Amino acid sequence: MSFVHYSQPTLLELQKKAQASTEKAGKKGRAMHPVVIQGRTIAKSYWGKAWCDTIESYADYSSRLDRGKRYVRGGTVIDLQIKKGVVKALVQGRRVRPYKVTIEIQPISQTRLNKIKKVCEKRITDIEALMNGDFPEDLQELFLNKEGLFPGPRQISFDCSCPDWARLCKHVAAVLYGIGAMFDENPFLFFELRGIDVNSLVSEALVNHVDQMLSHAHVHTKRMIDDKDISDIFQLDVK
Template structure:
C-alpha cells in the first residue's frame, strides 16, 4: 500500500453527504464571525430551477473558454462548498471551501451593460412586460426571454466582459473555485433575480416605465373615460336620492 492509502494521493474519500455536512459546519462557524454571509445551498442535482438561473448558466456555457472548465465547479456547488456569495454593482465576491478545509476567496468583475444595449432592450420590451412582479418571476413572453438572453446584446455578459481572480494556488484561467462561483451566481438569481440588474448597473423598473410610456396616450384616454363614467354614476345616484326616482343608466 502506498503512503497515500488507496486514493492515489488524493486523501481519504468523502461522500457528498460528508462534504455537505463539513460545509454546513464551516458555514455555521463563519456566521458566528459574520452573520451577513450568504452561502449557496441547493437541493437535488439541478444547479438552477428558474428561468433567470438557467439563462445565466446557459449563457456561460455558450463560450468555449468557459464551458470547457465549468464542469469542475458543479460538484462544489452541489456539495455546499460556496460558503458565501455576494453580488454587488459590477462584481461578485465569494468564499469557496476547497477539497480540504482551506477557504479560497474569489472575485468576478462584470462589465456594466452598455447604454446602447439597454436602450435596445427597453425599446423592444415595450408593451410586453406588465409589472415588476411579472418580470422577476420570469413569466414574460418567449420573445422577451430570447431578447434578454441574446448572446451579443442581451442582459447577460459576454465572456470578454467577465474578469476572474482566485487566491488559490491553481494558475488556470478558470479554477474549480471560480467555476463554482460562476454557477453559484445562477443559483442566487433563482432566489433574487433582481440582482442581475444590480450586477449590470441598470434599473429594472425602467422596463416597466417604458411600457407605460409607450401606452401613455391610451392609458390617459382610458383614465378619462373611467372618470367620466364614475362622475355620471355619482350624479345619477344623487338625482335618484333627491327625487326618489331611479335615474341610473344601464350598463
C-alpha cells in the same frame, strides 16, 4: 521542474469543512448567503437555466466547468453576494480557510440598453408581466440574443485566492453555477448584477409609450373631420 500533487478531498470532507467555516463565520456575526442545491439540477427557473446555458456556451470555460458543478452541488459555496457588476463568494476547498472568489462583469453599454428600452416600449403588456415576477417569452428572447443583457466571455473577469494556476479554477466555476442557482430564488438579482434598475426600465417604457400615444392623438389624419365639414354635413353652426 517538479510539481506538487494534491490529493482531491472527498465530498464528505468538503462538506464538513464547509460546515465548520460557516459556523465560525456565524460566531463572528457575519451574514452568510450559501448556495443550496436540491437534487442534481443546479437551476430550475428560466433565468437560472439561461445563465448556466450561457456560461456553458463559452468555449474558453468548457474544460473546467464540470468540476465546478461537483463543488456547487456539494454545498461548498458557503457565501455568495451579488451586487452591481460584481459577485463576491467564499468557496470551501481542501484547506481549512475558504477561498475568496471575485467575479466582475463589465456594465452593459448605454447604446445596447437604449435599444432594449425601445423594444420594451412596444411590449407594455410584457413589461407589466415582468413587474409581476413573470418573464414573458418575447422578452426572454430579447434579453438572450447577442444584443441582449447577458454578458459575453470577454466582459467577465474573475479572481480566486486558491493556488490553482488555471485562469478558470473549479472554485470560480462553482460560483458561476451558484449565480444561476441564486437567480432561481430571485430573478431580479440578474438585473442587479447587470446594473439595471428594473423599476426605472419599466417606468421609462410606460412613460415613453404614453407620450407616443398622446403625440399621435394630436396628429391630423384623413379620418378626422374638420369643423367646417361637420357644419356642411349636418347643417350645424359649429363654433
